[in-house]
Amino acid sequence: PRLFAAGAVSALVLPLLLLVRQWLGWTYVHRRLMRERITYEESGWYDGQEWEKPLEWREKDLLIAQHQVRPVLGRLLRAISVLAALLLWGASLCQAL
Numbered sequence: 001p002r003l004f005a006a007g008a009v010s011a012l013v014l015p016l017l018l019l020v021r022q023w024l025g026w027t028y029v030h031r032r033l034m035r036e037r038i039t040y041e042e043s044g045w046y047d048g049q050e051w052e053k054p055l056e057w058r059e060k061d062l063l064i065a066q067h068q069v070r071p072v073l074g075r076l077l078r079a080i081s082v083l084a085a086l087l088l089w090g091a092s093l094c095q096a097l
Contacts, residue, residue, distance in 0.1 A: 001097055002094060002097040005090060005093050005094045005097060006094050008090055009087060009090035009091055009093075009094060012083055012086055012087045012090065013087070015083060016080065016083045016084065016087060019076060019079055019080045019083065020080060022076055023073065023076040023077065023080060026069060026072050026073050026076060027073065029069055030065050030069045030070065030073060033061040033062070033064055033065035033069060034061070034062070034065050035053075036052065036053060036058060037050050037051065037052055037053065038050065038051055038052075038053055
């Protein structure tokens, strides 16, 4: 039973890491959409530019961030929480056995 529990717990690690990677990517997109300024890098950090978004773009980006990206972030966070809870529960079960 202990080997089975350890296998089940270790099977949760890869999906958890993949979900965290997805969450980080969507967080980056959300952060870029919520910003008032656009950062543009031509070839590196030293020669980039930054300019103010036009009002139309800003309104459109806010709507996209609120109604399309934020729900995805919420679902990813719930899935990460469930997997982390299962991982901790399984690890404590392995210790108890």
